Amino acid sequence: MTGSIRVPLIEPGTRPELAEVEAAIRAERGGEIAVLYQALLNSAPIASGWERMLTAVRNRTQIPADLRELIILRVAVLNRASFEFEAHEPHARKAGLSSNQIAAVKTWPAEANGFSDDESLVLELTDCMTRDVEVPDAVMQRVCARFEPHGVVEIVATVAAYNMVSRFLVALNIIH
Template identity: 65%
Template structure:
């Protein structure tokens, strides 16, 4: 992997970012990840990013297993290793098995025995949104039949948001 394509902002080195850094630390378990150290090059973007991604990850009604499944799948499809590795612990905590995560990691055909019907549908929606952008009516009809309107909005927002995250990571060569 190539070197990160913009400077990394070391936390605590820019007094004008202190309040924003505190906000990030509070919502991210006390540390500022490499991703946020890059985002700190633009305080407005870092702040908006933190608000949006916190809403998606922490204030959504989507079950954690479905959220993390979508995030991992987006990471695989967009070749965002940093994103994938960052979410494996969350996926395990959410109840996804190591075997299911390993199946996702390969990017190959899904082993239907490893995923519930809802999980399989989320994987299909994630693939359509990430690979094709437009979601066929038939797929969306199945999604709206299984999930209520709030869940559909939150699921689509999660997939869209993590496409943004993965594309940002890959474009700027942010890796572990």
Template identity: 60%
Template sequence: MSANHKVLVGLVVPGSRPSLADVEARLMAERGRVSLLYQVLLNSAPIACGWERMLTAVRNQTGVSAALRELIILRVAVLNGAPFEFEAHAPIALREGVSEHKIAAVSESAIAKIFDADERLVLELTDSMTRDIAVPNELILELKRRYDDERLVELVATVAAYNMVSRFLVALRIEH
């Protein structure tokens, strides 16, 4: 970490607190490392543990395609001014089959025509939830025509969860 890093709370060095061994072991098992974000979250073991469980469910245990999930995450990061999140997820999006053109297009103010109909619809949901909080009835009805209740809940939860992530990152100045 550079000297000009602005994280507003202390970082918990993995292995430095025996009481966190179980949480750190879960993080290592699920993510392969204890990232900068989790070094901040470990300041509160219950928050770190709950965060890891919820975000693991959102990222790895729903029927939302990985590519669509990553587009949601990138769009939320752009809308909330969270470059740490964008930079962390752009390589994942590429690995999951999202083109570089689409990754670049999530940064545009309007949803580009490069996206297919499902992507545009979900990005519209993302924009609505992130910018306005309330989702217009017409948009919800269109989503309900395309997705069953399970998938709709998972899509909304993905947008909501990554709004939480990006707002946490921005509030505490967590950056690369």
């Protein structure tokens, strides 16, 4: 997809009615308001709710960081959300994913070597949820056997949340 972003970007600090939302975004995101959030600021309620939900997914779950980032990268690949992939590649490295794993996420399952059993299981779940929406019972049974109920909910919510993120980015042509 080429072209420009399909909604105006809201320059931080230009709308007093957004000050509280912007402050919350800055507090959770390290001070800068990225282009994704500048698009979201077109709707204060959406931007505020988005930040609260994604902060919970990113920072308040018990999912190991490497599994979380693996999910995010795979969703980005499947949904062709280059912005999301590029934004999370440094987080994936910091979480301990190797350069080979990051590259292999683009062609998984063809490049399944180098992933642990947990990583492969999470990638399989991510593919099912993203490509087909419905998760086969056999896959979900393996997920439920491996993770406690809170972990299952958190993993499924991470896949779902980042499908929302990537589809928002792609629909609005936010590519860099």
